[in-house]
Amino acid sequence: MDTNGKIENGIISVEKDNKIVFTLDLSGRFLFYDNGDATYRRSLDNKFLRLKHTESGRSVELVDKEAGNKIADEAYNFLGSIAEDLPQELSIYARRFSSLNHEFLEEDAKKLHGIYGMSVPIVPPDQYFPVYIQAEKGCSWNRCTFCKLYRDRDYMVRLPDEFKEHVRQVKDYFGEGLSARKTVFLGDANAVNLEQKTLLSYLDLIKEEFGLPVYAFVDAISTQKRKSEMHFREMKDHGLKRVYLGLESGDPGVLRLLNKMMNLSEAINLVNQIKDAGLNIGIILMAGAGGRKFYENHVKNTASVISQMDLGRGDIIYISPIYEFDDADYYNISKGLGSLDDNEKEKQIGDLKTSIYETYQDMNGKKLEAPIVKYDLKEAIY
Structure with missing residues (x-):
């Protein structure tokens, strides 16, 4: 041997x-x-x-x-x-x-749970091995019918002294293992929505303690009402590199089923502001959302919405099959929609990918340079 x-x-x-x-x-x-x-x-x-x-x-x-x-x-x-x-x-x-x-x-896992008070809910597909820093707990919206990640926790923001202690505990927990971590993920669901002065001070502390680029989720329900391009420029200057938006679909009917109460025009504008600020973005879509009933609209309208976003190199589009968990509200909703089986979801991933590339080319007269990648939510564990 x-x-x-x-x-x-x-x-x-x-x-x-x-x-x-x-x-x-x-x-x-x-x-x-x-x-x-x-x-x-x-x-x-x-x-x-x-x-x-x-x-x-x-x-x-x-x-x-x-x-x-x-x-x-x-x-x-x-x-x-x-x-x-x-x-x-x-x-x-x-x-x-x-x-x-x-x-x-x-x-070791018990120590981790002691730091976060719970399991870490989710990280994006390219952030499986970050240092997870929890600036906020839970999700301020927490009403999406398909999501159960934050159901067991009340939303709260860590106060400055608590945040400093949290960072110290995380650093001590990793010990020598910290050298294997190349990024920081700032959680939970939408940490960039924190009051700006507080957020920038938290980013500065992360830079001081870890010296690593920072990634975070963003939502299109409330963020566009609180943050401007200038705010995102400040975040970039203080160490933020990429944000991830769970768009799920570009079809209003599908979004209503998911209780994803975003205005798609505002979502497009938010993404373009983020891009103009110099940040990269990851867009997350769901194959199977809306079932057979909304299949064509989901594909067509999602491609149209994506094609109005100024995406390019450094950005990425993820497509994950939706899971109809029997303890989430979407489970009962999906029964009347004709849920797609695994093979049909796989086909829709291909249809979305093809439609997005073709529609982007038609609408913009150039090729979409952001890759479109399949991923599985089952793998989004920390």
């Missing part, structure tokens, strides 16, 4: 027979493990995703606690079995972490 590995960008990668098998941060936290059958990713709150490529495509599955514990122990046992065969620097870390197991990860 040929074993090797490397330490790069704060991540330990251990290889067997020229294939990366196990990756950890410098505090010993499990990141990825490949046992030959599937790849397993662990979130900081100790959820394990099984990622596997099959004949029908890529599958993503959240495994149960017992299975996750088994995978964790298997990964650390593997690390111990090859520790002596690794190069010296790697061997030191491998020996140090080889005694860890699922109990260590469970305790």
Whole structure:
């Protein structure tokens, strides 16, 4: 058995027979493990995703606690079995972490929950490994019919002294593992909506403590009433790099079903103000929203709305299949719409992508340079 590995960008990668098998941060936290059958990713709150490529495509599955514990122990046992065969620097870390197991990860997750008071609700697709800093708890709107992320928490903003203590706790929690984190995500649902002076002071503290670019969500329901292009320019100057907008659809009928009470003209204007301020933006859409009844309108009108946004390089459009959770209001609404099955949602992702590119070209006389990428909400765990 040929074993090797490397330490790069704060991540330990251990290889067997020229294939990366196990990756950890410098505090010993499990990141990825490949046992030959599937790849397993662990979130900081100790959820394990099984990622596997099959004949029908890529599958993503959240495994149960017992299975996750088994995978964790298997990964650390593997690390111990090859520790002596690794190069010296790697061997030191491998020996140090080889005694860890699922109990260590469970305790680590408890520390995380103690800092946030709950699980971290969600991060965007390209922000799976940030430092999550919670400037606000919950969502000030919290009435979208399809979303249950913030149902268990009241909305509140952290006061300055509380925020400083929160930042200190997060930094202490990561320890050596902080070197594996390349961005800060400012949560929860719309931290850029904070009073401007407070927000800028929070961004300054993040820059001082972490020195990393900052990302955050934005909504098109209330933000355009509170923030101007000048405000976004100030945010950029204080370290904000990209914001993410859950547009979901460009069709008014679909938005009403989702209780996403935004004015689409205002949403377009908000995005263009953000772009004019020099920030990048990520637009999140949902395939399957509105079911068969709204299929054509969802595709056509979403493409039209996107084509009125000044998107370009550095921006990105994500399309995720909607999930009709039986404990969310949209579940009952969707019954009368003709819900799309997985294959039909996959087809609509392709239809949206094609329509957006073609409509953007027709309306603007140039190619849309922002990539359109599929992602799965199941993977948006921290």
